[in-house]
Amino acid sequence: MKLRNIPHLIGQGFVSFWRNGAMTTAAILVLICCMLVLGSFYVVIDNLDKFIEDQSESIKTINAYVDGSESDEAVNAKELMLFELSKMENSNIDHYVRITKAEALEDMKNREGLEDVLSKFDESNNPLPETFRIHFKDIDSVQSLMRDLEEIFGADMIKSEVAMYESVNDISTTITLVGLWLMLILLVIAILIIMNTVKLTVFARRKDIAIMRYIGATSTFVVSPFIVEGILIGVVAAIISTGIQYYLYTEVFADIAAGYSAISLVPALDYLYIIPVAFLAIGLFAGIVASATSVKKHLDV
Amino acid sequence: MIEFKDVTMVYDNGTPALNGVNLLIEDGDFVFIVGRSGAGKTTLTKLLLREERVSSGKLTVDKFKLDKMPRRKVPYLRRSLGVVFQDFRLFPNMTVYENVAFAMRVVGEKNSVIKKRVPYFLNLVELTDKADRFPGELSGGEQQRVAFARAIANNPKIVIADEPTGNVDRKMSLELMDLLIRINKLGKTVLVVTHDMELVERFKKRTVTIDDGIIISDKNGGAVLEA
Structure with missing residues (x-):
């Protein structure tokens, strides 16, 4: 052509x-x-x-509760350990939030339907524990993070939504x-x-x-x-x-x-x-x- | 020059079409190929266009040896021939001008040459005023004249017309035959395949008759030639 x-x-x-x-x-x-x-x-x-x-993403969290009987120093010490864990190389912690008892109560009171039930509680008789809400990065290595957190806070004090996240x-x-x-x-x-x-x-x-x-x-x-x-x-x-x-x-x-x-x-x-x-x-x-x-x-x- | 040397052609389904055909057509000849339906006329045309291949024997068209020629060379053989069919075979979506120009584009002709020569050929077939029409807007005779213009557009040495008057009236048939004679006078070899014996007798040219795939007579305007 x-x-x-x-x-x-x-x-x-x-x-x-x-x-x-x-x-x-x-x-x-x-x-x-x-x-x-x-x-x-x-x-x-x-x-x-x-x-x-x-x-x-919103349920990619672990809650670590603090026993109400613990002193402020003991809680601060646990937070320091958590901080160090989060700053370690290859840490699976994305970020964490410390929620005080008062904040937890305020947050609960703001939820629909719970105002009346919680209205009788105040700072003096607040039943809610102080909480660390930990947002993790990777679901695959979450079990190792759970073990580390159990060492800091105790096995009974750790609650996670990992199972739900996985499904x-x-x-x-x-x-x-x-x-x-x-x-x-x-x-x-x-x-x-x-x-x-x-x-x-x-x-x-x-x-x-x-x-x-x-x-x-x-x-x-x-x-x-x-x-x-x-x-x-x-x-x-x-x-x-x-x-x-x-x-x-x-x-x-x-x-x-x-x-x-x-x-x-x-x-x-x-x-x-x-x-x-x-x-x-x-x-x-x-x-x-x-x-x-x-x-x-x-x-x- | 066209030469059939002991050419036999049998179709794939076993139907014999030509049997030991020997025929020599020299440059500048005007030849009618006649015979009844199924005699082998169409097969002969198909062999010349290399639509079909000879089963045995030798077939030469100008410089092309068709019995040995590879398929990729077929377009170049066809460019050296000007072919006119009974059903015109014009492009329905192209104008008269474009139909003629298309044949020149196929051979890679320059635009300037196309612009100069297409009007010349349209003038030759008296269709200058219909250059912008589409084939569907023309009569049968006019369409066949476009086909003639296209056939000679690339200045072929050989023009093959397969039943060129089959779809036109008597007056137009005579005009088309006059056109073919004028083309022959330009020095081109003209081969007309037809079963219109009245036309053949009127023009008194060399006439080759085929029947059952065999050439049964070869007469030159009345005189019988050696086969």
């Missing part, structure tokens, strides 16, 4: 894209539908995952895994549907391909405009899908999420790269591969 043919072949791709209006539109619509299903599924799974992650974390991992598999299956189905649609557009023009061969066009000359057309279909579908997906996310999804106060959506801008790039990649892959493979079938004349 001569180099001077390249601009013509690219132009021919644009012309075919425009002139084969109905089939091009069909291919783009199928592509958009597939991308939107995939994109919506991805943002839902991602939001669900982030929601569970946020919830689990929530398991749910999150399962959702991510199931989501990934479903997305993979959906992606394969989407690509197959897209390829089939592009194949139909090529099949509709098999006579044109045969004529090109009869007048001496090489395989490259025949295939190139179809690939340009495939690229255009992919790019146009990706751009439109990104726009619709953005609208769906910021308007429809946001409206649904607004109904549940506990859910706060991941900001749309966090998907600024992943969604358009993924759409473009799917569009280009499906467009180019489908065009090239289906044209080849009709070259043999």
Whole structure:
């Protein structure tokens, strides 16, 4: 193929894209539908995952209680040991908070439904113990941290939400895994549907391909405009899908999420790269591969 | 020059199509290939375009030895031929101008040359005023004239017309034949495959008759030639 043919072949791709209006539109619509299903599924799974992650972060704590009979010096000594433990190299303690008896009572009183029960308690008869709330970093090495804390505060004085964290974390991992598999299956189905649609557009023009061969066009000359057309279909579908997906996310999804106060959506801008790039990649892959493979079938004349 | 030397062609399904065909067509000849349906005319055209391959024997078209030629060279063989089909085979989504220009683009012709030569060929087939029309907007005869313009656009030495008058009326058939004779006078070898005996008799050119895959006669405007 001569180099001077390249601009013509690219132009021919644009012309075919425009002139084969109905089939091009069909291919783009199928592509958009597939991308939107995939994109919506991805943002839902991602939001669900982030929601569970946020919830689990809040229970990633260990409470160490102090016996009310202990002196202030003894409590301070325990805090010093806790401080040293937190400052050790590779410490699993992210940070800790010391909650005094008064703060604990105040906090409890502020909780809905507990005001009346706790109203009779004050500083003189406060039944709540002084507490150290320890936020840890890594669930895998939490048992070793528990042992260290038991040495400082005593085994009976340690309460943790580790078991709950582990089960929530398991749910999150399962959702991510199931989501990934479903997305993979959906992606394969989407690509197959897209390829089939592009194949139909090529099949509709098999006579044109045969004529090109009869007048001496090489395989490259025949295939190139179809690939340009495939690229255009992919790019146009990706751009439109990104726009619709953005609208769906910021308007429809946001409206649904607004109904549940506990859910706060991941900001749309966090998907600024992943969604358009993924759409473009799917569009280009499906467009180019489908065009090239289906044209080849009709070259043999 | 086209030369068939003891060419036999049997299709993959075992159907015999040509049997020991010997035929020499010199540069500048005008030849009718005639015969009833299924006689082997179409197979002969397919072999010349290397749509099919000879089963045995030797087939030479200009500098191409078709019996040995690898598949990748087929586009270059076809570029050296101008072919006109009964069903025109024009691109429905291209204008008349673009249809003719496309053949020139296939061989990598410069834009400046295309812009100069396409109007010349359209003028030759008297379609200058319809350059921007699409094939669907033209009559059968006009579409076939576009096909003629496209066939000669790359200045081929050989023009093959497969039933060129099959889809047009009598008046247009005669006009198309006149066009082919003018093309022949430009020095090109012209091969017309047809079953229209009235046309053949009217133009009195060399006529090769095929039946059951065998050449049964080769007459030059009435005189029988040595096979």
